[in-house]
Amino acid sequence: MSAAGSAQSAFFPGRAAIDSYGNGGFRFAGMSHRGSLLLLPSGIHGWAVTSMDELTGDALAVDKLGLVFTERPQVSLLLLGTGEQIVQPPRSLVKALTAVGIGLEVMDSGAAARTYNVLLAERRPVAAALLPVD
Numbered sequence: 694m695s696a697a698g699s700a701q702s703a704f705f706p707g708r709a710a711i712d713s714y715g716n717g718g719f720r721f722a723g724m725s726h727r728g729s730l731l732l733l734p735s736g737i738h739g740w741a742v743t744s745m746d747e748l749t750g751d752a753l754a755v756d757k758l759g760l761v762f763t764e765r766p767q768v769s770l771l772l773l774g775t776g777e778q779i780v781q782p783p784r785s786l787v788k789a790l791t792a793v794g795i796g797l798e799v800m801d802s803g804a805a806a807r808t809y810n811v812l813l814a815e816r817r818p819v820a821a822a823l824l825p826v827d
Contacts, residue, residue: 705737710813711806717825719806732809732821733760734767740822745780754786761820762793770796770812774805774823802826 709722711732718727721737729740738760748754755762761771771790773782779801790797800808802823812819 704739707736708732708734708813709737710810711823714803714806714823715826717827719823719825727825729825730821730823731758731760732823733764734818734820735760735764742822742824744824745775745782748786749783754783755789758786758822761795761822762789764820765793765795767818768795768820769818770798770820772805772809772812772819772821772823773797773799774802774821775799776802776824777826 704726705722705724712720712722714720718725719730720726726737726739729742731738731740740757742748742757748757758771761768775782779799782797782799787797798805798808803826805821805823809819809821809823
């Protein structure tokens with residue numbers, strides 16, 4: 694995959710539920726991906742963020758989730774899966790999402806994947822940013 698802004702280019706166009714997670718990655722649509730994911734209406738993207746520490750700068754958090762903002766008309770809620778434990782995101786990210794009308798729910802990645810699957814099945818305008826767990 695080649696880098697494109699804050700995420701790598703989509704390797705699965707469209708939406709798919711997360712079938713499983715663990716061992717540093719995710720399985721979905723008969724595929725597997727090692728590393729972090731952005732799940733958006735346009736597709737599932739590899740996400741270059743490897744830990745919540747990478748989202749600590751004021752502008753950095755917003756930049757690392759840039760694709761979420763570009764898909765705003767189709768996204769009203771972002772689920773942020775922070776790995777094995779819940780880690781609060783920087784205020785800059787919360788403010789930026791609020792300013793464009795996107796809600797944010799922060800949870801561990803397992804809970805975020807399960808919640809994403811439920812909301813996806815209900816055809817809700819949801820996106821997810823998931824850090825992997827071991």
